[in-house]
Amino acid sequence: MLIQTHSQQLIATAENWWVDCALAALDWRGRFDVALSGGRTPRRLYQRLARNRLLRGHWGQIGLWFGDERAVPPAHADSNYRMVLEAGLNPELGVQLERIPGELEPTLAAERYAKQLGSLPQRGGWPLFDLVMLGMGADGHIASLFPGSANLAEGDKPVSxxxxxALDSWRISLTLPVIANARRILVLVAGADKAEMLQRVLHKGDPAYPASQIARLDQADWLVALDDKGPNA
Incomplete structure (x- = not known):
């Protein structure tokens, strides 16, 4: 589903969507496991979620995971884990926070995180998230799956x-089979610089871009605000 809104309403709309998804999972199975995304736009969402009154008393039943991470220590300025903590989604809420050990050698970090995912419910041999959050780069990447990268073809491992x-760095990411296995997917897209790519992936299904793989999935909702001229991720 494509949900279009204005930049002033994007975070409030995303907050309501996220809370509805969380409460539905909690009511159904008493647990909500979500893979978080990095970036400026999600950071603003996490700040609001940390203060959301409807989630009070439920954080102990919520597992926060990560869709991807940079190969950096947890205190590094580029760490998604650090960003989430600073946004207010931290153990003080009582939430279970499962980080990717980016300080390790990248391949070892991927293996370690894959073992952590073993505690999740499984479906079809893959970890089953209630929700996977994604952003989309202007180049059509999602999580840390970039156009032309070798990990796009990974079909055996849950983490790559x-x-x-292009960034002169290593990334650790959930693979496409895990993302596609999620019960729900929320893709946040903000910024006028994303308009052309959004057209390519949603309406043309251009296979050159990883985001096109998500556009084919029935459980994916795209929450879009293209009127913001500032840089967003």
Whole structure:
């Protein structure tokens, strides 16, 4: 489903969507496991979720995981884990926070995180998230799955480690089979610079871009605000 809104309403709309998804899972199975995404737009959402009154008393039943991470220590300025903590989604809420050990050698970090995912429910041999959150880059990447990267073809492992030449760095990411196995997917897209790519992946299904793989999934909702001229991720 495509949900279009204005940048001023994007985070409030995403908050309501997220809370509805969480409460439905908690009511159904008493647990909500979500893979978080990095970036400026999700950070603003996490700040609001940490203060959300409807979630009070439920954080102990919520597992926060990560869809991807940079190969950096947890205190590094580029760490998604650090960003989430600073946004207010931290153990003080009583939440279970399962980070990717980005301080390890990337391949070892991917293996370690894959073992952590073993505590989740499984479906079809893959970890089963109630929700996977994603952003979309202007280049059509999702999580840390970039156009042309080797980990796009990973069909055996739930977590991959791959160098990103354009960024001169390593990334650790959930693989496409795990993302596609999620009960719900929320893709947040903000910024006028994403408009052309959004057209390519949603309406043309261009297979050159990883986001096109998500556009084919029935459980994916796209929450979009393209009127924001500032840089967003």
């Amino acid at each position: 480690a791959c160098p990103v030449a």
